[in-house]
Amino acid sequence: MNNINPDTNQEFRVIGKRIPKLDAAQKAMGRAEYIQDIRLPGMLYGKILYSKYAHANIVRIDTSKAKELAGVHAVLVGEDVPKKMKMGFYKDNPPIKKNKVCSFRDEVAAVAATSPEIAKQALDLIEIEYEELRAIFDPEKAMEKDAPLVHEYHKSNVLNLPWHLHYGDVEQAQKESAFVVEERFTTQWVTHCCLGTSGAIALFDAKSNLTIHTNTQIPSLAQKDFLESLKAMGLENKRVRVIKPTIGGGFGSKLDTYAYEHIAILLAHATRKPVKILFDREEEFKATSTRQPTVIYIKQGCDKNGKLTFRDMRMVLDNGAYTSWGATTPSVMMMPITSLYRVENVRFDAKCVYTNNTYSQAMRGYGNPQATFAIESTLDMLAEKAGIDRVEIRRINKNQPGDRTPQGFKISSCGLSECIDAVQKEIAMDKNEKRERGIGTGIASLIHVGGGARIYKSDGCGAILKMDDYGKVDVFTGGTDMGQGLDNITAQIVAEELGLLVEDINVIHSDTDVCPWDVGAHASRSTFVAGNAALGAAKKVKQTILAYGSTLLDLPVEDLILRDRAIFCPKHPEKTMPIDKLLRKAHFSPQGKMLMADYFYDPDNENMGKEFKGNLSVTYAFGAHGVKVHVDEETGKVTVLDYVAAHDVGRAINPLLLEGQVYGGVIMGIGYALTEEVILKDGQTMNANFRDYKLFTAKDAIKIKAPVVETYDEYGPFGAKGIGEPGCVPTAPAIANAIYDAVGVRITNLPITPERVLTALKEKKE
Amino acid sequence: MTTQISFLLNGDEISHEIKDHWTLLHLLREEMGLIGTKEGCGNGECGACTVIVDGLAINSCLYLAIEAHGKHLETIEGLAATDGTLHPIQQSFVDEGGIQCGFCSPGMIMSSKALLDENPKANHEEIKHALAGNICRCTGYVQILESVEVARDQISGPISIQEGRGECNE
Numbered sequence: 001m002n003n004i005n006p007d008t009n010q011e012f013r014v015i016g017k018r019i020p021k022l023d024a025a026q027k028a029m030g031r032a033e034y035i036q037d038i039r040l041p042g043m044l045y046g047k048i049l050y051s052k053y054a055h056a057n058i059v060r061i062d063t064s065k066a067k068e069l070a071g072v073h074a075v076l077v078g079e080d081v082p083k084k085m086k087m088g089f090y091k092d093n094p095p096i097k098k099n100k101v102c103s104f105r106d107e108v109a110a111v112a113a114t115s116p117e118i119a120k121q122a123l124d125l126i127e128i129e130y131e132e133l134r135a136i137f138d139p140e141k142a143m144e145k146d147a148p149l150v151h152e153y154h155k156s157n158v159l160n161l162p163w164h165l166h167y168g169d170v171e172q173a174q175k176e177s178a179f180v181v182e183e184r185f186t187t188q189w190v191t192h193c194c195l196g197t198s199g200a201i202a203l204f205d206a207k208s209n210l211t212i213h214t215n216t217q218i219p220s221l222a223q224k225d226f227l228e229s230l231k232a233m234g235l236e237n238k239r240v241r242v243i244k245p246t247i248g249g250g251f252g253s254k255l256d257t258y259a260y261e262h263i264a265i266l267l268a269h270a271t272r273k274p275v276k277i278l279f280d281r282e283e284e285f286k287a288t289s290t291r292q293p294t295v296i297y298i299k300q301g302c303d304k305n306g307k308l309t310f311r312d313m314r315m316v317l318d319n320g321a322y323t324s325w326g327a328t329t330p331s332v333m334m335m336p337i338t339s340l341y342r343v344e345n346v347r348f349d350a351k352c353v354y355t356n357n358t359y360s361q362a363m364r365g366y367g368n369p370q371a372t373f374a375i376e377s378t379l380d381m382l383a384e385k386a387g388i389d390r391v392e393i394r395r396i397n398k399n400q401p402g403d404r405t406p407q408g409f410k411i412s413s414c415g416l417s418e419c420i421d422a423v424q425k426e427i428a429m430d431k432n433e434k435r436e437r438g439i440g441t442g443i444a445s446l447i448h449v450g451g452g453a454r455i456y457k458s459d460g461c462g463a464i465l466k467m468d469d470y471g472k473v474d475v476f477t478g479g480t481d482m483g484q485g486l487d488n489i490t491a492q493i494v495a496e497e498l499g500l501l502v503e504d505i506n507v508i509h510s511d512t513d514v515c516p517w518d519v520g521a522h523a524s525r526s527t528f529v530a531g532n533a534a535l536g537a538a539k540k541v542k543q544t545i546l547a548y549g550s551t552l553l554d555l556p557v558e559d560l561i562l563r564d565r566a567i568f569c570p571k572h573p574e575k576t577m578p579i580d581k582l583l584r585k586a587h588f589s590p591q592g593k594m595l596m597a598d599y600f601y602d603p604d605n606e607n608m609g610k611e612f613k614g615n616l617s618v619t620y621a622f623g624a625h626g627v628k629v630h631v632d633e634e635t636g637k638v639t640v641l642d643y644v645a646a647h648d649v650g651r652a653i654n655p656l657l658l659e660g661q662v663y664g665g666v667i668m669g670i671g672y673a674l675t676e677e678v679i680l681k682d683g684q685t686m687n688a689n690f691r692d693y694k695l696f697t698a699k700d701a702i703k704i705k706a707p708v709v710e711t712y713d714e715y716g717p718f719g720a721k722g723i724g725e726p727g728c729v730p731t732a733p734a735i736a737n738a739i740y741d742a743v744g745v746r747i748t749n750l751p752i753t754p755e756r757v758l759t760a761l762k763e764k765k766e
Numbered sequence: 767m768t769t770q771i772s773f774l775l776n777g778d779e780i781s782h783e784i785k786d787h788w789t790l791l792h793l794l795r796e797e798m799g800l801i802g803t804k805e806g807c808g809n810g811e812c813g814a815c816t817v818i819v820d821g822l823a824i825n826s827c828l829y830l831a832i833e834a835h836g837k838h839l840e841t842i843e844g845l846a847a848t849d850g851t852l853h854p855i856q857q858s859f860v861d862e863g864g865i866q867c868g869f870c871s872p873g874m875i876m877s878s879k880a881l882l883d884e885n886p887k888a889n890h891e892e893i894k895h896a897l898a899g900n901i902c903r904c905t906g907y908v909q910i911l912e913s914v915e916v917a918r919d920q921i922s923g924p925i926s927i928q929e930g931r932g933e934c935n936e
Binding site: 023026027034193194195197250482485666667701 | 804805852871894902905
């Protein structure tokens with residue numbers, strides 16, 4: 001491992017070290033404050049009433065009894081919501097619905113009261129008469145001509161979104177292919193299951209400026225959404241302050257603003273008191289958004305040597321009744337479809353279709369797990385058909401540094417080959433190797449954005465750095481720590497650059513009043529983008545310190561370095577000065593100065609232009625997963641015996657936290673593959689609790705190896721790339737491939753339940 | 767209906783008037799302001815609200831406050847020493863990466879404490895069994911199990927491989 005900082009030729013002091021999370025002790029003591037723990041003076045409690053039907057007209061709504069209940073301060077219905085107050089990028093979702101409901105999670109009324117119990121009682125007193133309408137739950141059927149319309153004004157259940165690309169000539173390439181495989185896959189609804197449920201507290205000051213405490217991964221974009229809501233409420237030119245408490249899990253769930261936040265704002269405005277809305281677990285399952293479910297049709301082909309010739313994919317995405325970021329996941333699915341392995345001829349078409357189901361949002365991987373499931377499953381099928389070893393076919397087609405993919409991605413660093421090596425080292429992939437009955441191994445690879453993702457006008461993040469008289473630093477960052485450890489990464493980068501210790505760095509990320517703009521904690525971008533922002537600010541401060549130190553020590557700037565909390569000259573070790581002393585000298589001299597710097601880092605990546613071409617990310621993360629499973633042919637149960645997740649991370653800034661991201665991602669991916677599903681029956685969530693939504697527990701814990709491949713990306717902070725999502729991307733196909741290897745059945749529908757395995761085994765026998 | 771109950775909480779004698787339907791979780795969090803004990807589900811399914819009552823780890827969301835009368839309660843707030851030194855289990859969760867978002871951590875740590883108080887040489891399988899009622903979404907449990915093993919070794923001294931660290935899927 002290369003441990004030398006190329007800038008200073010000195011060994012890294014902080015980068016690459018297993019430094020525990022800065023806030024872990026607070027959390028271990030139970031002192032961290034989550035939204036659950038915040039109570040403001042005079043605060044009211046808000047509750048939301050949801051629809052009783054998947055699709056119905058609201059004929060009559062009577063809130064008079066609820067309003068009369070002692071302790072109730074406000075009752076709101078759809079009529080009370082300003083017309084222009086709508087959520088989501090498609091603006092099809094008012095926070096409370098007025099004349100019609102389109103899913104069971106539709107909000108129909110909301111109450112603010114002096115206690116949660118009274119608010120709940122008030123909900124029970126609201127009378128609503130519905131007129132049930134014919135509903136539609138199957139996205140493919142919803143595209144048919146006589147299907148009921150979810151939104152009549154939209155004229156069609158198919159959303160007007162541009163998800164289509166075609167590079168090269170797929171038809172011709174198919175004709176020229178030696179081998180072609182074709183399959184249909186489906187993926188299910190799964191949900192984030194953050195241990196801390198959703199919640200927000202909204203309050204207005206005397207001048208109608210809004211402060212909102214809320215769990216969010218997008219403080220700056222949330223601020224924009226809330227400003228738009230205020231505008232719709234007639235509150236022009238007001239300020240919105242977003243304060244993030246400690247976040248009890250993110251995984252993409254907090255990438256949009258939700259009805260409960262906008263309802264809290266409406267209730268706070270109606271009552272002029274702070275209003276808190278906190279979800280219970282059942283609500284969290286029913287009324288937060290899932291990963292986008294898909295129906296996938298895929299064809300892939302290769303020549304007689306195993307070189308991929310074309311990839312042709314068509315998808316139908318169940319959009320649910322409203323539109324959030326789930327409908328934009330095809331933009332990220334394009335990445336593995338066009339750029340996982342070298343393939344020149346590619347076609348992709350995705351339709352997002354309104355149904356009366358729940359609507360989807362971002363979840364770890366943002367479409368990549370679905371697409372990769374189909375790509376990597378059919379790659380094994382293709383290898384078998386062509387008579388080529390499954391690892392070999394991956395090596396033949398692997399991405400390499402310097403590649404320009406059909407979509408225009410510039411592959412800077414790429415450790416895919418080394419990741420495949422690492423998998424093979426840990427798990428035997430030789431098909432001819434003799435194994436016990438029911439044992440099989442599988443492999444699958446991934447590509448993901450690793451250097452930002454320009455899906456918004458800006459992919460930037462700001463950092464402000466200020467030093468005090470004692471050698472301590474405050475870093476105000478736009479980035480969001482939701483448990484993944486961005487605070488550490490930020491502190492380690494700044495400490496390394498300024499020759500300080502991690503404990504000298506205080507990272508503040510919780511308040512839009514003091515923190516600069518950031519597009520959000522998504523796309524595995526925070527280490528790369530927020531890291532580069534902090535590094536940029538630290539470099540500016542460092543230049544000032546060195547210049548000032550040069551005067552004080554009477555040495556040339558280029559001979560000076562910062563190390564061990566001091567400015568130091570390797571050539572003249574006796575000439576040194578502690579940083580805190582230097583800072584005080586700078587501060588307490590005539591025309592004194594405090595050391596501060598700001599930096600806004602917006603990566604040099606491109607918005608996808610015409611035909612979705614453009615270098616979406618400055619660099620890309622690669623990985624390969626290998627798994628050994630046992631399939632019980634009597635019960636259909638799949639047990640994961642060994643798991644190896646090899647990732648090209650550029651450089652591991654903090655291996656302890658890096659491994660935590662990989663382990664957590666892998667288990668989430670295994671749950672996606674084998675056990676997890678939000679079960680909807682005619683639009684209604686049937687398993688809104690942890691008994692029936694099957695998460696892995698400690699008892700099911702799996703031995704995971706997480707070898708790290710370091711490619712030292714030239715654009716990353718100290719060479720690092722993102723790793724937040726990749727852990728859960730190729731998990732499902734690796735397992736599906738291992739099941740096929742074990743018992744010869746190809747499971748194409750997730751999750752791979754014992755029932756599905758047994759059914760497939762039975763069909764195989766017949 | 768209200769009742770006056772008294773109990774020992776982290777070594778302090780407490781007397782508190784309660785409503786009979788209150789859960790222990792409600793009493794601790796909402797009435798006494800002890801926010802360290804978390805509510806993750808309210809149905810006894812996630813373990814975030816785990817506290818120790820007379821040596822046993824329980825889900826305080828399913829436990830009526832009135833039942834705590836005369837009992838000895840331990841919550842996350844009582845684990846660290848008065849000088850702020852973390853309990854070895856807390857320290858190992860910090861050092862080994864057992865904490866990410868932290869919402870499950872107090873419950874995880876209390877379940878671990880109840881186990882190691884009772885069985886200071888708990889092996890890998892026993893640890894997995896003891897934590898089976900505590901859900902974590904961030905860590906995949908790998909570093910949590912390591913944390914408990916490191917704490918166990920800290921408390922009891924290292925134990926032999928045969929006794930202790932088993933393979934996950936045996």
